[in-house]
Amino acid sequence: MVDNVECGSTEVSRRRAARLRIFAIILGAVVAAAVAGIGSRATAKAAPADDPGATVFKANCVVCHGADGTGSPTGKALMAPDLHSDAVQKMTVAQMVTQVSDGKNNMPPFKNSLTKEQISAVVTYVRTEFGKKK
16 A cells, blocks of 8 residues: 555656656746847847837748848748848839738738738838938
Protein backbone atom coordinates (compact mmCIF):
# COMPACT_ATOMS: atom_id res chain seq x y z
CA MET A 1 0.00 0.00 0.00
CA VAL A 2 2.84 2.35 0.80
CA ASP A 3 4.35 1.62 -2.61
CA ASN A 4 1.15 2.84 -4.33
CA VAL A 5 1.29 6.14 -2.46
CA GLU A 6 4.92 6.63 -3.37
CA CYS A 7 4.27 5.77 -7.02
CA GLY A 8 1.32 8.15 -7.07
CA SER A 9 3.35 10.97 -5.57
CA THR A 10 6.19 10.27 -8.01
CA GLU A 11 3.73 10.48 -10.89
CA VAL A 12 2.36 13.76 -9.52
CA SER A 13 5.90 15.10 -9.23
CA ARG A 14 6.62 14.13 -12.83
CA ARG A 15 3.47 15.86 -14.04
CA ARG A 16 4.34 19.00 -12.08
CA ALA A 17 7.86 18.98 -13.48
CA ALA A 18 6.51 18.57 -17.02
CA ARG A 19 4.05 21.45 -16.55
CA LEU A 20 6.81 23.60 -15.10
CA ARG A 21 9.05 22.88 -18.11
CA ILE A 22 6.24 23.78 -20.51
CA PHE A 23 5.55 26.98 -18.58
CA ALA A 24 9.27 27.89 -18.65
CA ILE A 25 9.43 27.31 -22.41
CA ILE A 26 6.35 29.45 -23.05
CA LEU A 27 7.61 32.18 -20.74
CA GLY A 28 10.98 32.16 -22.50
CA ALA A 29 9.29 32.45 -25.89
CA VAL A 30 7.17 35.38 -24.72
CA VAL A 31 10.20 37.18 -23.29
CA ALA A 32 12.18 36.56 -26.49
CA ALA A 33 9.32 37.89 -28.62
CA ALA A 34 9.02 40.97 -26.41
CA VAL A 35 12.73 41.68 -26.64
CA ALA A 36 12.69 41.23 -30.42
CA GLY A 37 9.71 43.57 -30.70
CA ILE A 38 11.42 46.24 -28.63
CA GLY A 39 14.57 45.92 -30.73
CA SER A 40 12.72 46.36 -34.01
CA ARG A 41 10.80 49.35 -32.70
CA ALA A 42 13.99 51.03 -31.56
CA THR A 43 15.16 51.44 -35.18
CA ALA A 44 11.89 52.93 -36.37
CA LYS A 45 11.26 56.64 -36.29
CA ALA A 46 8.63 57.65 -33.80
CA ALA A 47 5.38 58.65 -35.49
CA PRO A 48 2.64 60.64 -33.83
CA ALA A 49 0.34 58.33 -31.90
CA ASP A 50 -2.72 59.69 -33.70
CA ASP A 51 -1.28 59.23 -37.23
CA PRO A 52 -3.73 56.89 -39.00
CA GLY A 53 -1.14 56.10 -41.70
CA ALA A 54 1.34 54.94 -39.07
CA THR A 55 -1.34 52.79 -37.46
CA VAL A 56 -2.22 51.14 -40.78
CA PHE A 57 1.47 50.67 -41.62
CA LYS A 58 2.24 49.01 -38.28
CA ALA A 59 -0.78 46.72 -38.56
CA ASN A 60 -0.39 45.68 -42.20
CA CYS A 61 2.95 46.61 -43.74
CA VAL A 62 5.66 46.05 -41.12
CA VAL A 63 5.55 42.28 -41.63
CA CYS A 64 7.16 42.65 -45.07
CA HIS A 65 8.52 46.20 -45.26
CA GLY A 66 9.95 46.33 -41.72
CA ALA A 67 9.50 49.12 -39.20
CA ASP A 68 12.24 51.16 -40.84
CA GLY A 69 11.00 50.59 -44.41
CA THR A 70 14.10 48.68 -45.56
CA GLY A 71 12.37 45.30 -45.49
CA SER A 72 12.00 42.53 -42.95
CA PRO A 73 13.64 39.13 -43.55
CA THR A 74 10.26 37.90 -44.82
CA GLY A 75 9.90 40.92 -47.07
CA LYS A 76 13.40 40.57 -48.45
CA ALA A 77 12.69 36.92 -49.27
CA LEU A 78 9.54 38.09 -51.12
CA MET A 79 11.55 40.89 -52.79
CA ALA A 80 9.52 43.67 -51.17
CA PRO A 81 11.12 46.96 -52.21
CA ASP A 82 12.93 49.25 -49.79
CA LEU A 83 10.47 52.09 -49.20
CA HIS A 84 13.38 54.57 -49.22
CA SER A 85 14.37 53.57 -52.76
CA ASP A 86 14.07 55.86 -55.75
CA ALA A 87 11.78 53.33 -57.44
CA VAL A 88 9.23 53.67 -54.64
CA GLN A 89 9.67 57.37 -53.97
CA LYS A 90 9.37 58.29 -57.68
CA MET A 91 5.92 56.69 -57.83
CA THR A 92 3.00 59.11 -57.91
CA VAL A 93 0.43 59.06 -55.14
CA ALA A 94 -2.07 57.52 -57.59
CA GLN A 95 0.39 54.75 -58.50
CA MET A 96 1.05 53.98 -54.85
CA VAL A 97 -2.67 53.94 -54.03
CA THR A 98 -3.26 51.52 -56.92
CA GLN A 99 -0.41 49.27 -55.80
CA VAL A 100 -1.68 49.13 -52.21
CA SER A 101 -5.28 48.63 -53.37
CA ASP A 102 -4.70 46.05 -56.10
CA GLY A 103 -1.36 44.55 -55.05
CA LYS A 104 1.52 43.82 -57.38
CA ASN A 105 4.02 40.98 -57.73
CA ASN A 106 4.21 39.45 -54.22
CA MET A 107 2.29 42.27 -52.54
CA PRO A 108 -1.29 41.29 -51.73
CA PRO A 109 -4.21 43.60 -52.50
CA PHE A 110 -5.61 45.55 -49.56
CA LYS A 111 -8.74 47.01 -51.19
CA ASN A 112 -10.96 44.48 -49.42
CA SER A 113 -9.39 44.90 -45.99
CA LEU A 114 -8.63 48.65 -45.83
CA THR A 115 -10.84 51.63 -46.57
CA LYS A 116 -9.87 54.19 -49.21
CA GLU A 117 -9.08 56.60 -46.39
CA GLN A 118 -6.75 54.08 -44.73
CA ILE A 119 -4.99 53.41 -48.03
CA SER A 120 -4.53 57.13 -48.65
CA ALA A 121 -3.24 57.59 -45.10
CA VAL A 122 -0.68 54.79 -45.41
CA VAL A 123 0.52 56.13 -48.79
CA THR A 124 0.99 59.58 -47.24
CA TYR A 125 2.81 57.99 -44.31
CA VAL A 126 5.18 56.05 -46.60
CA ARG A 127 5.94 59.14 -48.70
CA THR A 128 6.63 61.37 -45.70
CA GLU A 129 8.27 58.84 -43.37
CA PHE A 130 10.51 57.09 -45.89
CA GLY A 131 10.97 59.79 -48.53
CA LYS A 132 14.47 61.01 -49.26
CA LYS A 133 15.46 63.91 -47.04
CA LYS A 134 17.19 66.82 -48.78
